[in-house]
Amino acid sequence: MKKLLLFYITATGFLFPQNYKEFNTGFISIFNNPVELNSYYFGGNPALLDFSSEDELLSITNNIIMNDGEFKRFIEPKSERLYQLSASGKKEIDENQRFSGSFGFQREERINWNWFYTRDYNTGNPFLIGDSTTGSSRINGIIMNAGYAINLSEKFSAGISLDYSVDEMLKEISPKPTSVHRDIHSRIGINYRINENMNIGLITDVYDKTERIVYREDEGSITQETIILKFKGYDYPNVFRKKTETRYSYINGYSAGFTFSFSLPKELVVLGYSLLGFDKTNIKDDATNPIAEGFWKNDFLEAGIKLSVNMNDFTAGLTYKYYHDNGWGKYPPYNVLYFEKENNNHSLVIGIQKSLSNIISGGIEGGIILNSVSENDHYSVVSLDSKSRVIFGKAGVNIDWNSDLSTLVSYGFYNNSVPDYTYKTIAMSDYYNLYRQYDVLFKITGYNNHEFTLTSKVDPGIGGFFLIHFNYSLLKPVEGSTFVSETRNRFNSVLEYRVKVF
Amino acid sequence: MKNEIVMKLKNILKYIFLLLVGITLNSCSEFLGVDEKPGTTEREVTFSIRFTDKSGFMNTLFGTDAVRGAVVNLKSNLLGTEYTLISDSNGVITLNGIISDNYIVTANRIMTPEEMEIISGTTASNVKLLNKSKRIIELNAGNNYEILIDMEMVAGSSPLVISEIYASGPPGAGLYYHDKYVEVFNQSDSVLYLDGIIIAVVYVYSPTWSHYRDDPEYVHSRNIWYFPGSGTEYPIQPGQFILCAADAIDHRVNAPNSVDLSHADFEFYKDDAPDIDNPAVPNMIKYFQSSGNDWLIGGETGSLVLAKMPIDSIKPFDDQFLIPYTAILDGVEYLKDPTRLDRKILNEIIDAGATGGIQFYTGKSMERKLISDFGRKILKDENNSSVDFEIISPPSPGKYYK
Numbered sequence: 001m002k003k004l005l006l007f008y009i010t011a012t013g014f015l016f017p018q019n020y021k022e023f024n025t026g027f028i029s030i031f032n033n034p035v036e037l038n039s040y041y042f043g044g045n046p047a048l049l050d051f052s053s054e055d056e057l058l059s060i061t062n063n064i065i066m067n068d069g070e071f072k073r074f075i076e077p078k079s080e081r082l083y084q085l086s087a088s089g090k091k092e093i094d095e096n097q098r099f100s101g102s103f104g105f106q107r108e109e110r111i112n113w114n115w116f117y118t119r120d121y122n123t124g125n126p127f128l129i130g131d132s133t134t135g136s137s138r139i140n141g142i143i144m145n146a147g148y149a150i151n152l153s154e155k156f157s158a159g160i161s162l163d164y165s166v167d168e169m170l171k172e173i174s175p176k177p178t179s180v181h182r183d184i185h186s187r188i189g190i191n192y193r194i195n196e197n198m199n200i201g202l203i204t205d206v207y208d209k210t211e212r213i214v215y216r217e218d219e220g221s222i223t224q225e226t227i228i229l230k231f232k233g234y235d236y237p238n239v240f241r242k243k244t245e246t247r248y249s250y251i252n253g254y255s256a257g258f259t260f261s262f263s264l265p266k267e268l269v270v271l272g273y274s275l276l277g278f279d280k281t282n283i284k285d286d287a288t289n290p291i292a293e294g295f296w297k298n299d300f301l302e303a304g305i306k307l308s309v310n311m312n313d314f315t316a317g318l319t320y321k322y323y324h325d326n327g328w329g330k331y332p333p334y335n336v337l338y339f340e341k342e343n344n345n346h347s348l349v350i351g352i353q354k355s356l357s358n359i360i361s362g363g364i365e366g367g368i369i370l371n372s373v374s375e376n377d378h379y380s381v382v383s384l385d386s387k388s389r390v391i392f393g394k395a396g397v398n399i400d401w402n403s404d405l406s407t408l409v410s411y412g413f414y415n416n417s418v419p420d421y422t423y424k425t426i427a428m429s430d431y432y433n434l435y436r437q438y439d440v441l442f443k444i445t446g447y448n449n450h451e452f453t454l455t456s457k458v459d460p461g462i463g464g465f466f467l468i469h470f471n472y473s474l475l476k477p478v479e480g481s482t483f484v485s486e487t488r489n490r491f492n493s494v495l496e497y498r499v500k501v502f
Numbered sequence: 503m504k505n506e507i508v509m510k511l512k513n514i515l516k517y518i519f520l521l522l523v524g525i526t527l528n529s530c531s532e533f534l535g536v537d538e539k540p541g542t543t544e545r546e547v548t549f550s551i552r553f554t555d556k557s558g559f560m561n562t563l564f565g566t567d568a569v570r571g572a573v574v575n576l577k578s579n580l581l582g583t584e585y586t587l588i589s590d591s592n593g594v595i596t597l598n599g600i601i602s603d604n605y606i607v608t609a610n611r612i613m614t615p616e617e618m619e620i621i622s623g624t625t626a627s628n629v630k631l632l633n634k635s636k637r638i639i640e641l642n643a644g645n646n647y648e649i650l651i652d653m654e655m656v657a658g659s660s661p662l663v664i665s666e667i668y669a670s671g672p673p674g675a676g677l678y679y680h681d682k683y684v685e686v687f688n689q690s691d692s693v694l695y696l697d698g699i700i701i702a703v704v705y706v707y708s709p710t711w712s713h714y715r716d717d718p719e720y721v722h723s724r725n726i727w728y729f730p731g732s733g734t735e736y737p738i739q740p741g742q743f744i745l746c747a748a749d750a751i752d753h754r755v756n757a758p759n760s761v762d763l764s765h766a767d768f769e770f771y772k773d774d775a776p777d778i779d780n781p782a783v784p785n786m787i788k789y790f791q792s793s794g795n796d797w798l799i800g801g802e803t804g805s806l807v808l809a810k811m812p813i814d815s816i817k818p819f820d821d822q823f824l825i826p827y828t829a830i831l832d833g834v835e836y837l838k839d840p841t842r843l844d845r846k847i848l849n850e851i852i853d854a855g856a857t858g859g860i861q862f863y864t865g866k867s868m869e870r871k872l873i874s875d876f877g878r879k880i881l882k883d884e885n886n887s888s889v890d891f892e893i894i895s896p897p898s899p900g901k902y903y904k
Contacts, residue, residue: 223673225864236601238580241859242839254534280536295537330540334602335644337540378544379601427599 023467024494026410026453029317030351030363031398032308038199039191042306043259043273045201046159047191049098049149051090054500057464058089061104061496069488071447071477073439075121075128077137078112086143089501100147106167108139114435115229117177117213118249119169124327126234126339126377127283127294129213129247132227133173141167141181155194161187174220175228175243179213189259201259205277209251214287217243230285232294232331233339234439235380235425235432246287253279255300267310274303292332296339300325313355317365321347331379338379346370351394359400365412366393373443380432386421386444390414396453404459414449417478438482446478464499540644545599547643553593553609555631557655560593562621568593569631569653572611576641577888578603579855580841584889594648602643604843606855608884609633609653632656637854637886638843660831661690662699663883664808665743667834668761668867668897669799670860675757677863680778682748682799683763683899684806687870687881688738696738697731698813701746701786703798704805704833705822706847715849720817720824721807721833725798726789727770728813736784741878745900746770748797750783759865761897770797789813790823801862802838805847807831827851834887836860836868855888867897872904 025031035041035055040048065082072078086104093099115130119139142165149159163185171177184207191201215228228245230238255277262270278299284290304321322345329339351365369390376383396410421444425432451473459465471492477483553569561567572589580603587595589609610632615625631653639649665687671679684701688694703725706714714722729736738744750769753760764780771777771785775795779785791798799806811829818824827849835848836858846856860866868891871882879902882890894903 223863225861236581238841239582240839240841241861243861252534278536280534297536297539328539330537331544331602332537334642335540335542336602336642337543378546381545381599 023455023496024469024471025408025455026412026451026469026471027351027363027365027394027396028349028367029306029308029319029365030315030353031396031408032317037263037269037271037306037308039201039259039261039271039273042271042304043201043203043257044161044187045189045191045203045259045273046147046161046187047149047157047189047201048199048259049090049100049147049159049161051092051098053092056090056092056500057498058087058501059496059498061086061088061494064491064493066491067488068490069475070486071442071475071483071488072486073442074114074435075116075439076113077110079109081107081109081111083107084143088145096151098147098149100145102143102145104143106139106141106143106165110137110139113137117169117171117179119179119181119211123281123296124298124325124341124343125281125294125296126232126329126379127281127296128231129245130229130231131171131175131177131215132229133171133175135171135173137169137171139167139169141165152190155192156190157193158188158190160189174218174224175215175226176218176220177213177215179211181209181211183207183209191259197263199259199261202256203259203273203275204256205254205275207251207253207279209249211247211249211251213245213247213249215243215245230293232329233377233379234382234436235377235429237431245285246290247293248284248290250282250284251279253277269306269308271306272304274301276301294329294338295332296327296329298325298327313361315353315363317349317351317353319347319349321345339375339377341373341375343374344370344372361398362396363398363410364393364395367391375440380425381427382425382432382440384421384423384440384443386418386423388416388418388443388446390416392449394451404461404465406457408453408455410451410453412449412451412453414451415446416449417446418444441482445481445483447475447481448478449476450474464497467494467496467498469494542644542646544602544643547598547646549597549600549641549643549646550648551595551597551607551639552648552650553589553595553611553633554650554652555593555611556652557631559613559617559621559631559655563617564591566593569609569611572609572631572653574607574609575884575886575889576605576607577855577886578605579843579888580604597641600641602641604638604640606843606886606888607633607637607639607651608854608886608889609651610884611653626657628658630656632885634851637850659689659883660808661688661692661694662696662738662808662810663687663689663832663870663881664806664834665881665902666867666869666898667799667804667806667836668899669801669804669836670866671801671863672753672757672760673863673865674759675863678753678757678760679801680749680796681753681757681760681763682797683761683766683897684746684799685900686738686744686746686808687879688740688742689881689883691740691878693737693739695731695734696729696736696744697733698728698810699831700726700728700789700807700809700811700813700816700825700829702726702807702809702823702825703800704807704835704847706805715846717849720819720826721809721830721848721852722819722822723790723807723825724822725791726816726823726825727786727791727797728789729768730784730787743900743902744768746786747783747899749778750780751778759896761899763899765900767900772796789816792821800836802860803836803847803858805833805835805853807833807848807852832883833885834868834891836887836891840888852885854884854886857887857891857893860893864895865897866893866895868892869894869898869903872902 039045063084067080088102090100169179189203228240257275259273281296283294307318347369349367353363392414394412398408400406473490475488613629666685702723746768747763747766750766752762769783833852837856
């Protein structure tokens with residue numbers, strides 16, 4: 001699950017990915033909301049933004065995510081807290097035009113975070129910056145999304161989706177670096193309805209992100225030496241005993257793909273998409289005379305297919321996703337290759353859902369995730385080839401207590417094993433011996449994950465209704481691993497109020 | 503009206519979509535500013551450096567100008583890595599698997615008395631070949647070619663060296679900076695005299711960091727002091743440290759984490775300013791210092807030279823004075839960021855590298871490394887502060903810290 005999340009973040013390349021999913025049930029292939037079985041929700045084609053007038057709701061959402069524990073890479077914070085508060089809504093402007101939008105505030109806390117100060121440290125880009133202190137950093141920002149779709153003709157429709165976010169980050173202990181970020185992601189899509197049952201569409205993305213990190217002399221630096229660390233790989237960071245530095249990162253990404261759907265109403269839905277693209281990052285240091293410090297390029301391909309079969313009181317679902325990325329980094333002043341990585345991920349999830357009575361339905365879901373990672377850090381002479389396998393099973397029961405209250409509870413068990421890996425390094429500095437090799441060791445550590453989920457819909461009779469989602473995961477490394485005595489737990493709660501106000 | 507708006511929106515969306523699809527599907531790397539993947543991989547390149555003798559010694563001895571047996575030290579200030587190799591019979595060293603960077607090179611080929619007898623008929627000692635003119639090289643895997651370095655004959659080395667510079671100021675005392683000092687050491691085995699020896703702060707035209715550094719003949723200075731005496735009044739014994747303090751007082755009274763300089767041998771007393779003067783300590787003589795209430799050296803970045811020449815021979819130039827390279831006994835440079843050798847102050851003929859990396863008010867000092875201590879201390883002097891100096895804390899005024 002953790003790897004799924006990681007790949008999702010990597011694939012989208014965003015801290016604030018587009019929120020196409022209506023509401024999380026904890027399941028992937030079953031317990032789907034029927035309105036989500038189209039290429040807007042699976043494939044993200046904004047031309048298919050569509051909803052009935054009953055769904056023209058205003059939603060106010062509070063989302064809290066917490067991550068804690070020492071079963072983590074060195075580069076990650078010991079604890080993370082994410083608080084989001086957002087308002088979103090959808091409106092049919094006329095019979096041909098639909099609009100959706102959201103506005104939210106987000107606060108993220110990274111507690112006991114070692115050294116690093118690059119916000120998106122998790123993308124694979126080895127050119128990171130930090131300092132020698134361990135402490136908490138917080139990120140406050142706003143998130144906005146707007147979506148618009150229009151029927152261009154009886155068969156053609158087009159749409160656009162725009163994500164915009166800005167935030168500020170501050171490390172709370174000396175040397176107290178600050179940073180500002182601005183992210184824009186736009187997606188345009190068209191859809192052609194071949195006939196009543198088939199749709200085909202094209203999507204294209206452009207995104208642009210900037211980051212500016214500033215180290216300046218703070219009050220604490222009068223009594224404390226500031227050590228700035230610039231990483232170009234796992235090891236051999238450049239160590240600077242100085243108080244000031246400015247880093248600029250410019251990230252641009254482009255992708256294009258297609259979506260398709262085939263459906264036989266109430267019987268069968270087949271959805272698919274594919275997206276091919278790349279992003280590149282230019283990093284420059286020094287405020288007065290910026291000098292190129294790193295260049296990172298990442299090519300990616302993602303594809304998915306989803307199948308849902310309905311037969312009276314029985315539903316079966318299958319979801320397959322593939323993700324591939326291939327990145328490399330160079331040091332521009334010398335035009336020399338520093339870092340290469342390649343990643344392949346297949347996930348197959350199959351589930352069945354059956355009505356057990358008028359008010360109870362049960363479902364089981366199982367799947368396998370195969371992942372292969374190849375990293376070659378030429379700068380640090382560290383290489384890793386690993387293949388991991390996640391096998392999981394999940395069971396849940398949904399009870400419609402009455403028309404105002406329903407509850408879905410589930411339990412899932414995930415086993416991640418790393419049957420095959422090769423890990424090599426030769427010369428090591430203290431920085432690798434003592435710290436960052438945990439970033440590699442983490443990737444070759446197997447673990448078990450227990451997951452509990454509760455989702456509920458409550459209509460208190462005050463005009464709107466509440467959606468509640470709790471999810472708790474506990475990750476435990478397998479016996480004999482480097483992290484054997486550590487754990488990591490994750491908690492996610494979503495409280496959403498939906499009301500019709502138009 | 504409504505239909506017109508819809509039609510306009512349709513057209514606009516069509517154009518935007520076609521444009522973006524065109525850009526993305528073509529995904530022309532050049533158009534999108536995507537760099538090509540480099541063909542060269544870091545640490546998979548062999549670097550080669552060839553040392554050539556310009557003195558003729560090697561040709562006399564071996565019939566070739568290749569410098570064999572030179573001890574070559576390469577240091578990267580950025581990476582903190584250091585390599586020592588010996589050149590082969592072709593005068594070549596090769597390095598594999600190292601990270602591309604600017605490296606400070608110090609190559610020494612000590613001539614033995616036997617070799618000197620063949621060359622000159624005398625068994626002269628303390629003669630060596632040194633890479634005086636090329637001290638910083640770029641080992642770049644992306645643009646790799648054999649680097650040629652000339653070596654020239656050097657007879658002897660400076661008997662007087664700067665052994666320590668303390669400039670950062672003490673911790674925990676606000677902006678207190680009056681406890682700066684420089685220490686001079688007699689490397690030789692005979693008594694020397696400090697009378698008239700110059701201590702100058704090097705001036706460089708800062709906007710480019712290269713204007714005066716690249717002067718082929720002179721060091722530029724706007725801060726020049728010299729030792730008193732008429733010739734033999736102030737001896738310095740072999741292995742003796744002489745402490746020259748900005749203010750020769752016990753600074754711990756003002757700043758508890760500072761140093762006691764009340765026992766200093768000399769004091770920089772600026773008589774045209776409200777400076778402290780310890781009457782028990784002889785004063786350095788100010789030749790020129792245009793500003794400041796005390797002897798001023800940079801807290802994080804600076805450079806000092808020790809020179810021997812008649813003080814009235816110093817040439818004025820603009821608002822500065824010129825000290826010829828030939829008069830300089832020793833020079834030391836320290837930088838706020840020692841990895842930025844492009845911002846060096848001193849010409850690399852005098853100091854190939856730079857020490858430092860010390861922040862203000864940290865109580866850290868720069869001391870020359872000790873290479874032997876058998877009866878008399880010998881301090882490292884490769885004319886390369888990157889390898890000659892180390893950072894110590896606390897400072898050790900008037901003595902070696904160990």
